[in-house]
Amino acid sequence: MNLNNLEKVLEKEPKYRQKQASSAVFVNLIEDWQEATFFSLQLREELNKECPLSISAETLVSKTKDSIKTRISLKDDLQVESVLMLHQDGRNTVCVSCQVGCPLGCQFCATGKMGFKRNLDYFEIIEQVIFFSRYLKKENKRISNIVFMGMGEPFLNYENVLKAIRILNDKEGLSIGARNISISTAGITEGIEKLSEEGLQVNLAVSLHAPNDKLRTEIMPINKRYNIEEILKAVDEYIKITKRKVMFEYLLIKDVNDSDQCAEELVKIMRKPLYFLNLILYNSTGLFKPSSAKRVEEFKKILKKAGVDFSQRYRFGDDIKAACGQFAVLKDENVV
Numbered sequence: 001m002n003l004n005n006l007e008k009v010l011e012k013e014p015k016y017r018q019k020q021a022s023s024a025v026f027v028n029l030i031e032d033w034q035e036a037t038f039f040s041l042q043l044r045e046e047l048n049k050e051c052p053l054s055i056s057a058e059t060l061v062s063k064t065k066d067s068i069k070t071r072i073s074l075k076d077d078l079q080v081e082s083v084l085m086l087h088q089d090g091r092n093t094v095c096v097s098c099q100v101g102c103p104l105g106c107q108f109c110a111t112g113k114m115g116f117k118r119n120l121d122y123f124e125i126i127e128q129v130i131f132f133s134r135y136l137k138k139e140n141k142r143i144s145n146i147v148f149m150g151m152g153e154p155f156l157n158y159e160n161v162l163k164a165i166r167i168l169n170d171k172e173g174l175s176i177g178a179r180n181i182s183i184s185t186a187g188i189t190e191g192i193e194k195l196s197e198e199g200l201q202v203n204l205a206v207s208l209h210a211p212n213d214k215l216r217t218e219i220m221p222i223n224k225r226y227n228i229e230e231i232l233k234a235v236d237e238y239i240k241i242t243k244r245k246v247m248f249e250y251l252l253i254k255d256v257n258d259s260d261q262c263a264e265e266l267v268k269i270m271r272k273p274l275y276f277l278n279l280i281l282y283n284s285t286g287l288f289k290p291s292s293a294k295r296v297e298e299f300k301k302i303l304k305k306a307g308v309d310f311s312q313r314y315r316f317g318d319d320i321k322a323a324c325g326q327f328a329v330l331k332d333e334n335v336v
């Protein structure tokens with residue numbers, strides 16, 4: 001799929017043609033311009049040549065059938081992964097990638113181990129959502145939520161991520177409410193500052209994963225550049241401007257960040273209005289192990305006692321390597 005030339009192809013056409021084309025792609029979810037019969041045959045052929053709509057992808061479905069992972073091939077033969085999560089309450093969330101690989105090299109993350117290949121352009125981000133929109137259309141369902149928690153750091157590809165969000169949010173297109181879109185950052189403070197000025201109602205999440213700089217630097221090298229104090233300062237400013245809640249994500253990794261002492265340090269960070277903590281059970285990527293159920297309960301007990309506002313995220317797609325930190329390790333034998 002490549003819509004970069006769409007405006008150019010339609011520039012000699014009346015203005016309403018652009019609207020018709022957008023509606024065909026984002027609302028009717030056509031997979032071939034020949035379906036757009038309101039265009040002349042010649043125009044449809046040119047559109048198919050210059051702006052192909054086909055998406056080349058492999059798909060995996062988890063045993064529980066509640067998560068579907070796709071690996072999309074891009075124009076330069078690189079590949080990018082995204083996941084659709086089907087929640088029991090009816091929400092259908094797509095976890096999208098914004099880069100091929102990631103330059104931040106977090107120790108617990110398979111994507112980080114891949115290194116960084118390149119930024120995705122905004123249509124390559126949207127393509128992931130379109131893929132799953134087409135998938136769900138067959139079941140008369142639609143995507144309700146988007147999370148930028150796949151491969152890559154969104155604030156290192158800020159312009160493309162924001163452009164994609166504005167298109168995803170467009171009422172005349174996919175119409176995904178800004179409040180249903182979340183951006184997760186490892187703490188790039190310039191991105192947090194910029195986002196606060198956008199006037200968008202999107203949600204901000206910060207990957208914290210450690211309650212002090214020493215431990216955070218060990219597992220997230222980016223902490224050397226943006227330490228916890230700087231991140232919290234940017235978050236406080238963001239909250240002051242937007243009045244929006246901020247989610248802090250914390251992976252529970254066995255014998256790394258799951259001690260009572262870590263929980264107590266975390267309590268001190270989290271005791272602020274509009275700070276919300278999301279505990280995530282770690283999914284093994286070979287390097288670290290998840291915390292035991294008993295340890296998780298003990299960790300939670302300390303948070304509860306201190307009155308920390310938190311939840312524990314349901315684990316999707318572990319068997320198809322579609323869970324947090326597992327992108328980039330797709331197993332070919334499960335491809336359907």
Ligand code: SF4
Pocket residue numbers: 102103104105106109110111112113150151152153186325
């Ligand atoms: S956890 Fe996120 S920021 Fe860290 S390496 Fe993985 S994709 Fe990059």
